[in-house]
Amino acid sequence: xxxxKNPSKPEWASLCKRPIADNETIVPAVAKIxxxxxxxxDKALLDYTQKFDKAQLxxxxxxxxxISKASNKVSTALKEAIQLAKGNITAFHKAQELTPQKIETTxxxxxxxxxxxxxxxxxxxxxxxxxxxxxxxxxxIPAKIAGCNEIILCTPPDSExxxxxxxxxxxxxxxxxxxxxVGGAQAIAAMAYGTESVPQxxxxxxxxxxxxxxxxxxxxQEGIAIDMPAGPSEVLxxxxxxxxxxxxxxxxxSQAEHGPDSQVVLVSNNARITSETLxxxxxxxAALPRKDIAAKALKNSTSLLFETIDECINYSNQYAxxxxxxxxxxxxxxxxxxxxxxxxxIGNYSCESAGDYASGTNxxxxxxxxxxxxxxxxxxxxxxxxxxxxxxxxxxxxxxxAIEIMAxxxxxxxxxxxxxxxxxxxxxx
Numbered sequence: 400x401x402x403x404k405n406p407s408k409p410e411w412a413s414l415c416k417r418p419i420a421d422n423e424t425i426v427p428a429v430a431k432i433x434x435x436x437x438x439x440x441d442k443a444l445l446d447y448t449q450k451f452d453k454a455q456l457x458x459x460x461x462x463x464x465x466i467s468k469a470s471n472k473v474s475t476a477l478k479e480a481i482q483l484a485k486g487n488i489t490a491f492h493k494a495q496e497l498t499p500q501k502i503e504t505t506x507x508x509x510x511x512x513x514x515x516x517x518x519x520x521x522x523x524x525x526x527x528x529x530x531x532x533x534x535x536x537x538x539x540i541p542a543k544i545a546g547c548n549e550i551i552l553c554t555p556p557d558s559e560x561x562x563x564x565x566x567x568x569x570x571x572x573x574x575x576x577x578x579x580x581v582g583g584a585q586a587i588a589a590m591a592y593g594t595e596s597v598p599q600x601x602x603x604x605x606x607x608x609x610x611x612x613x614x615x616x617x618x619x620q621e622g623i624a625i626d627m628p629a630g631p632s633e634v635l636x637x638x639x640x641x642x643x644x645x646x647x648x649x650x651x652x653s654q655a656e657h658g659p660d661s662q663v664v665l666v667s668n669n670a671r672i673t674s675e676t677l678x679x680x681x682x683x684x685a686a687l688p689r690k691d692i693a694a695k696a697l698k699n700s701t702s703l704l705f706e707t708i709d710e711c712i713n714y715s716n717q718y719a720x721x722x723x724x725x726x727x728x729x730x731x732x733x734x735x736x737x738x739x740x741x742x743x744x745i746g747n748y749s750c751e752s753a754g755d756y757a758s759g760t761n762x763x764x765x766x767x768x769x770x771x772x773x774x775x776x777x778x779x780x781x782x783x784x785x786x787x788x789x790x791x792x793x794x795x796x797x798x799x800x801a802i803e804i805m806a807x808x809x810x811x812x813x814x815x816x817x818x819x820x821x822x823x824x825x826x827x828x
Contacts, residue, residue: 507794523605555582
């Protein structure tokens with residue numbers, strides 16, 4: 400990790416930059432994939448699956464037999480862990496349901512809003528070296544609670560053409576059975592445009608690599624909604640003298656092992672904590688199975704030492720991390736100052752892994768500074784709000800004249816007439 404001591408505010412912007420993807424290569428490559436799938440349908444998906452995943456498939460859709468067999472390949476201990484997580488995630492998202500509240504804005508004028516599920520949604524679940532079955536819970540559960548009519552799931556197969564059993568088991572557990580063996584930008588294209596096998600959806604959810612993220616951003620320009628620009632994972636830890644270096648190092652590494660383009664940041668006002676944490680990083684890194692990946696991520700990462708906790712928090716707010724860990728016994732005192740973060744972990748025992756798996760909050764979060772203007776996935780991500788209004792005779796009498804005046808001022812006479820006709824009809828009763 401690169402170390403900085405009391406960087407000046409003008410330096411913060413450059414320090415907040417994430418690892419830069421090779422957009423000159425990725426953007427046109429993704430555009431080509433999208434167009435090929437748009438015109439070539441299933442054949443293009445099968446060709447790309449053979450090219451990128453080294454899997455030769457005859458069918459894209461996962462069969463019911465494959466889903467049933469997957470359950471037997473998942474250990475009892477893992478099933479119980481997934482079920483515990485499912486319960487907590489369900490409880491948290493179920494509590495986000497809103498009851499419509501009718502408001503009489505003026506006598507005779509009643510307004511309210513109601514949620515309606517997005518009827519067709521697509522979930523992208525990364526596979527590869529880290530098959531994220533936990534993301535099936537994070538996306539599938541709120542989609543089911545919201546009442547989405549059609550939920551499809553795309554995830555890449557291994558070279559034998561199989562999907563990780565834990566992904567299939569978890570999907571079945573939450574009630575998703577329409578699953579396709581397709582990954583990468585081509586999966587985003589399939590869900591955006593539809594193919595002979597893969598249905599077109601109205602909104603696409605899920606994290607992924609730079610190609611997946613770029614594909615989501617490109618199809619968004621064509622009218623397909625996405626959850627957020629969710630790119631490589633990141634964590635920022637703010638630690639004072641009461642932080643625990645071993646815990647902090649483990650949290651930094653838990654994000655670094657996601658991929659070489661991940662970024663982790665340590666911000667502290669205590670030189671001892673910083674020094675001991677960096678030593679712990681080396682010790683723990685050496686024992687990790689994915690140490691080569693984590694080591695590459697650490698090269699893109701930073702440690703910053705400031706004079707005060709307020710400076711640490713101000714830097715964090717400018718960085719706007721996906722995950723923010725407050726490694727301190729005093730963390731509760733800092734909460735009102737936190738402005739920008741995807742999800743916040745409070746105190747020395749609130750490890751980021753808890754949010755990734757089983758605390759109940761959603762782990763699909765904005766990255767790359769988008770926490771300044773995006774929220775993570777919630778129940779409302781799978782719904783849209785429809786407003787309603789009902790005017791009775793008294794209501795149109797009460798607000799009609801104001802509408803007439805405003806419409807005439809904007810020179811929209813048909814708008815005015817829609818009110819005038821009703822008011823005259825009431826006068827003639």
